[in-house]
Amino acid sequence: MTLRKWFYLFWTTLVVGAVAALIIGFILQASDQKLGMLTGKEIGFNVLTMLLGGAMISALSQMGFFAYLIVRFITMGMIRSKWVTNVIQIICVVIAFIDLIYLRNVDTEEGWISYTVLPVILLIVAFLTAWWKVKLTNSNGFIPTLFFMTAVTAIEAVPALRINSGASTLFMMVPLLACNAWQILILSKVLKTNKEPL
Incomplete structure (x- = not known):
């Protein structure tokens, strides 16, 4: 990984985060009846806030990604068996899934079914991303991608999940x-x- 490649990864991820935050921000704003009559100045402030929020979330995502890469590198050096590391990652995915349902539901009186929506969506996105990763590289990338997209994302999302x-x-x-x-x-x-074309 050269500095130039890292810069490319950093700035493109920053743009992805800012654009995703802007899109979801506008959707949330459009669905909120109280924000129906905003002036141009207020809309401009909201756009700026959404872009900065998305950039901050992308920075958090990048810290989590590089932490994951470092931990994976150390783990692969300590545990030589790929099978064992895959089993550990699958166990962590299951724990993250259960944690997102159960621990968020402990202090509330609502039913646990309402708390399954987020983990199920997270798991679907993780499976789709892992499938796409296999298409780009090879089958060895499926479980690490699934682990990163579920367990690491769940850890990174703790600040928002605590607000409930x-x-x-x-x-x-x-x-x-x-x-x-x-x-x-x-x-x-x-x-x-990437996988070489046939």
């Missing part, structure tokens, strides 16, 4: 998922390890 607000969770999760998917998919292209 649907709008806050959406505003953070959409850019976070977009940035994480972008980074894990583009990494092989940046490092030129």
Whole structure:
């Protein structure tokens, strides 16, 4: 990884996060009846706030991504068996899935079914991203991508999940998922390890 490649990854992820935050921000704003009559100045302020929020979320996503890469590198050095590391990652995915349902539901009186929506969507996005990663590289990328998109994203989303607000969770999760998917998919292209065309 050269400095030039890292710069490319950094700035493109920043743009992905800002654009994703802007899109979900406008959707949330359009669905809020109280914000129906905004002036041009207020709309401009909201756009700027959304862009900065998306950039901040993308920075969080990048820290999580590089932390994941470092931990993966160390783990692969300590545990030589790929099978064992894959099993550990699958266990972590299951724990993250259960954690997102159960621990968020402990202090509330609502039913646990309403808390399954986010983990299920997260798992679907993770499976689609992992499938796409396999198409770009090879089958070895499926489980690490699934792990990164579920367990690491769940850890990164803790600030929004603690607020327990649907709008806050959406505003953070959409850019976070977009940035994480972008980074894990583009990494092989940046490092030129994509599958060779037949």
